Amino acid sequence: xxxxxxxxxxxxxxxxxxxxxxxxxxxxxxxxxxxxxxxxxxxxxxxxxxxxxxxxxxxxxxxxxxxxxxxxxxxxxxxxxxxxxxxxxxxxxxxxxxxxxxxxxxxxxxxxxxxxxxxxxxxxxxxxxxxxxxxxxxxxxxxxxxxxxxxxxxxxxxxxxxxxxxxxxxxxxxxxxxxxxxxxxxxxxxxxxxxxxxxxxxxxxxxxxxxxxxxxxxxxxxxxxxxxxxxxxxxxxxxxxxxxxxxxxxxxxxxxxxxxxxxxxxxxxxxxxxxxxxxxxxxxxxxxxxxxxxxxxxxxxxxxxxxxxxxxxxxxxxxxxxxxxxxxxxxxxxxxxxxxxxxxxxxxxxxxxxxxxxxxxxxxxxxxxxxxxxxxxxxxxxxxxx
Amino acid sequence: xxxxxxxxxxxxxxxxxxxxxxxxxxxxxxxxxxxxxxxxxxxxxxxxxxxxxxxxxxxxxxxxxxxxxxxxxxxxxxxxxxxxxxxxxxxxxxxxxxxxxxxxxxxxxxxxxxxxxxxxxxxxxxxxxxxxxxxxxxxxxxxxxxxxxxxxxxxxxxxxxxxxxxxxxxxxxxxxxxxxxxxxxxxxxxxxxxxxxxxxxxxxxxxxxxxxxxxxxxxxxxxxxxxxxxxxxxxxxxxxxxxxxxxxxxxxxxxxxxxxxxxxxxxxxxxxxxxxxxxxxxxxx
Numbered sequence: 001x002x003x004x005x006x007x008x009x010x011x012x013x014x015x016x017x018x019x020x021x022x023x024x025x026x027x028x029x030x031x032x033x034x035x036x037x038x039x040x041x042x043x044x045x046x047x048x049x050x051x052x053x054x055x056x057x058x059x060x061x062x063x064x065x066x067x068x069x070x071x072x073x074x075x076x077x078x079x080x081x082x083x084x085x086x087x088x089x090x091x092x093x094x095x096x097x098x099x100x101x102x103x104x105x106x107x108x109x110x111x112x113x114x115x116x117x118x119x120x121x122x123x124x125x126x127x128x129x130x131x132x133x134x135x136x137x138x139x140x141x142x143x144x145x146x147x148x149x150x151x152x153x154x155x156x157x158x159x160x161x162x163x164x165x166x167x168x169x170x171x172x173x174x175x176x177x178x179x180x181x182x183x184x185x186x187x188x189x190x191x192x193x194x195x196x197x198x199x200x201x202x203x204x205x206x207x208x209x210x211x212x213x214x215x216x217x218x219x220x221x222x223x224x225x226x227x228x229x230x231x232x233x234x235x236x237x238x239x240x241x242x243x244x245x246x247x248x249x250x251x252x253x254x255x256x257x258x259x260x261x262x263x264x265x266x267x268x269x270x271x272x273x274x275x276x277x278x279x280x281x282x283x284x285x286x287x288x289x290x291x292x293x294x295x296x297x298x299x300x301x302x303x304x305x306x307x308x309x310x311x312x313x314x315x316x317x318x319x320x321x322x323x324x325x326x327x328x329x330x331x332x333x334x335x336x337x338x339x340x341x342x343x344x345x346x347x348x349x350x351x352x353x354x355x356x357x358x359x360x361x362x363x364x365x366x367x368x369x370x371x372x373x374x375x376x377x378x379x380x381x382x383x384x385x386x
Numbered sequence: 387x388x389x390x391x392x393x394x395x396x397x398x399x400x401x402x403x404x405x406x407x408x409x410x411x412x413x414x415x416x417x418x419x420x421x422x423x424x425x426x427x428x429x430x431x432x433x434x435x436x437x438x439x440x441x442x443x444x445x446x447x448x449x450x451x452x453x454x455x456x457x458x459x460x461x462x463x464x465x466x467x468x469x470x471x472x473x474x475x476x477x478x479x480x481x482x483x484x485x486x487x488x489x490x491x492x493x494x495x496x497x498x499x500x501x502x503x504x505x506x507x508x509x510x511x512x513x514x515x516x517x518x519x520x521x522x523x524x525x526x527x528x529x530x531x532x533x534x535x536x537x538x539x540x541x542x543x544x545x546x547x548x549x550x551x552x553x554x555x556x557x558x559x560x561x562x563x564x565x566x567x568x569x570x571x572x573x574x575x576x577x578x579x580x581x582x583x584x585x586x587x588x589x590x591x592x593x594x595x596x597x598x599x600x601x602x603x604x605x606x607x608x609x610x611x612x613x614x615x616x617x618x619x620x621x622x623x624x625x626x627x628x629x630x631x632x633x634x635x636x637x638x639x640x641x642x643x644x645x646x647x648x649x650x651x652x653x654x655x656x657x658x659x660x661x662x663x664x665x666x667x668x669x670x671x
Contacts, residue, residue: 099634106432131432198537198619199515240620246537247619260516261536374430377636385453385623386631 045306047084051097051116053294054089054251055274056168058326062274066325067344073323077313083306088113093204093250094122101299105133110301115310117167121207121292121366123377125164126157134163134297141308144315152293152332156368164295165311166332168270168324171355171363172208172290175253175267175282177260184264186286187216191239201256201265202236204248206380207366209236211290212266215364221290224370229379237383248384269352270328284362291363293332321347328352425643434639442644450628450645454652457624460539460614461607464546468554468603469596471547476555477588480562494555502549506616509545510536513617542622545613553602561595562588597664605653625649 058072070076074085091097097118101111105128118125128134139145148165158164176184180199184190190200202209210232211221217235219228239245246262251271256262258277272282298307314320321339324331325347337354340347351359370376391398425442427434447454479490497505512519513535520536523529535541565588573583611626625645632642 095635099637102637195532197532198534243619243621245619259514261514381631381636382449383620384631385620386628386635 043303043305044081044083044309045114045303046082047086048114048303048306048310049086049088049112050310051088051090051113052167053091053117055254055268055271056089056117056294056327056329057087058323061276062326062328063322065276067346068322068325070322070343072326073314073319076319077310080313081309083309085310091117092252094119094124095204096250098124098127105131105300108300111299112301113299114302114307115296116299117294117296119205119207119292119294120155120157121211121290121371122205123371125295125297126368126372128297128299129158129163133300135300135302135304136162137165137298137311138304138308141305142312142315144312147315147317147320147334149332149334155293158295164297165315167294167296167314168327168329169291169293169332170329171269171284171352171359172212172292173267173269173282173284174264175257175272175280176264177257177262177280179279180260180263183281183283185283187212190264190266191235191244196244196263198243198246199261199263200239200244201247201249201253201262202239202245203253203266204250204384206377207292207371208290209248209266210370210380211364211366212285212287215285215287215289218287220364221370222365222367224367224376229370229376233379233383240383240385273328273352284359288362288364291360291365318343324353325350330355421643421646424639425647427640427643429640431637431639439640442640443648446641446644447648449641450625453623453625453628454648456622457608457610457626457649458652458656460543460546460622460624461604461610463543464550464607465554465600465604467543467547468551469558469600472551472555472558472599473596476559476562480559480565481567491556491559494552497548498552502612505549506545506612509541509548509617513541536617537619539618539622541617542613542624545617546607546610549610549613550603550607553606554599557598557602558592558595561592561598565591593664600660601657604656608653609649 057074058068060072063070063072071079074087078084097116101116104111118128142165145161145165148161152166153161155161155164174184174187174190181196184193184196190196210229213232213235214221214224214228217228217231219231236245249256249265251268253262253265253267254271254275257265257267258275258280267282269282272280296307296311298304314323315333317333317335317339320331320333321336321343324336325340325344328350330353337348340350340353348354355363391401423436424434426436426439428437428439428442429435475494479487483490500508511517514520515534515536520529520534523535524531524533529535569587569591570583573587574580578586609626611624611630614622614624614627615630626649629642629645629649632638632645
């Protein structure tokens with residue numbers, strides 16, 4: 001056998017070998033990896049690693065837009081405490097982030113984050129806490145916890161607020177790009193208008209998407225039955241099959257909408273304001289929207305004192321007011337409206353940060369039992385082709 | 387050591403084989419065994435228990451045969467497209483490019499200097515609905531006024547074709563480059579037309595390259611999930627996307643593991659059929 005034959009042989013045998021190492025091997029590899037152990041230190045660290053969603057904090061640009069001439073809350077925190085914050089906008093969706101970190105957390109390992117933010121209208125926030133993947137807050141370092149509004153003091157996933165504090169509340173609605181389409185005001189239009197075919201986005205989180213669909217169906221998202229669940233799934237399935245829905249997005253819908261590849265999409269209230277694109281708009285669907293709250297937790301391995309110090313800082317009314325006006329989301333801190341009006345007299349009319357009675361009357365909440373139902377979660381993945 | 391090897395000549399092949407076998411055992415056989423074990427478990431995350439749950443396979447197959455078939459169709463189309471595009475190109479490079487040969491080869495491999503994910507993400511911008519490509523195609527009426535490229539089957543198959551092209555082109559080049567030009571001259575001397583010479587001389591001699599190229603393209607393409615995830619919609623979801631979501635999002639390891647085995651099994655069967663058609667000696671040398 002000459003040299004050439006051997007080389008060909010090698011190539012071909014290599015080809016066969018490569019197969020069996022591709023997908024499963026890659027996925028198996030994702031599970032591994034060593035890292036810091038779970039035990040957090042008892043001292044405040046010099047650096048805090050914060051995992052949050054995009055468009056979720058005051059920036060120099062958003063503060064300028066709000067007419068507030070102050071350093072950002074992050075800068076102010078660093079100045080006051082000397083703790084440097086590495087702010088990672090890496091949470092794109094609750095299921096995706098959970099998938100990313102569950103491997104290490106389930107082994108009792110840390111994920112190099114001191115705070116992560118997870119939403120109450122998905123099953124994952126409850127999972128972090130009940131799996132003991134979140135650490136107890138050090139409330140002695142959070143005297144400002146007294147400013148937490150009563151409505152948020154006893155949520156079902158954490159009745160005494162031992163593990164979590166609200167970061168922000170927000171609303172599910174519809175965003176559209178006026179360069180590509182006329183205003184889209186209902187889920188019916190979103191799912192059935194032939195002009196939007198292939199240019200519609202929905203979320204990959206079940207509570208958000210099905211909540212809006214249930215409202216469109218005239219069903220109550222806060223009290224889900226098998227019948228109303230199946231009606232909502234069938235409606236999404238129909239829009240998938242007809243090619244109306246382009247993709248199931250996390251927070252990554254926003255740049256696609258701004259680019260115009262999406263004409264209209266389910267969108268979160270503050271994101272569109274923070275995009276600051278004059279062509280992109282947001283509204284509450286005619287049949288109503290969903291309101292939810294994102295919560296900060298301290299994952300295994302995170303520094304409890306450092307994270308608690310930061311939480312205390314964010315629960316001061318003036319800081320929270322500045323954050324709310326810069327991020328265009330809703331604060332859970334008492335007296336934040338008075339503080340906000342001092343920063344910006346027009347603040348009271350910001351319907352994203354201080355929703356009017358009328359807007360709030362259009363808001364509904366998800367049924368926690370639906371979010372936890374494994375059969376529903378299975379059907380939700382199936383409708384996404386998974 | 388030299389002394390030892392000299393005395394036990396029979397051991398040499400085994401010693402040479404040992405590192406490779408060790409590698410295969412640790413990184414292939416052991417994970418495979420673990421995956422097989424997982425595929426027969428039942429229960430919900432994180433409490434799985436082994437129970438010879440063969441129904442994982444039947445339910446996975448009945449639930450996801452659409453995505454499985456789609457994966458093989460997409461991989462098949464992409465492989466043929468790669469072959470049709472690569473053959474004339476590397477033929478020209480091997481026989482006609484003269485001193486520029488290495489430069490052209492470098493150009494084929496150049497995209498590999500960028501990571502797979504970023505290469506694919508780039509297409510998101512190139513093919514964007516509001517991007518230049520779609521605009522031009524709309525202007526010349528190849529696409530309708532509402533036509534698009536992104537989020538279509540075309541985009542996914544084109545993405546796979548693009549990403550696996552060098553796996554087809556390089557083995558093809560190796561086999562074409564080694565054809566002795568004197569054989570073609572001889573064919574001409576014996577009154578064969580250029581077409582006949584190609585069909586009777588070049589093509590058969592390049593068969594090893596074609597076989598290697600199609601395998602290197604088809605096999606990873608069938609398990610790919612990046613292209614469908616980034617360039618497609620849920621209607622283009624491939625089996626790789628299902629396995630990825632089962633492992634990482636729904637944390638349904640048993641179904642994910644059985645789907646991985648089904649994918650491997652199907653590829654193996656496809657390989658055997660292919661070997662049968664092209665002749666087994668082409669597959670193993």
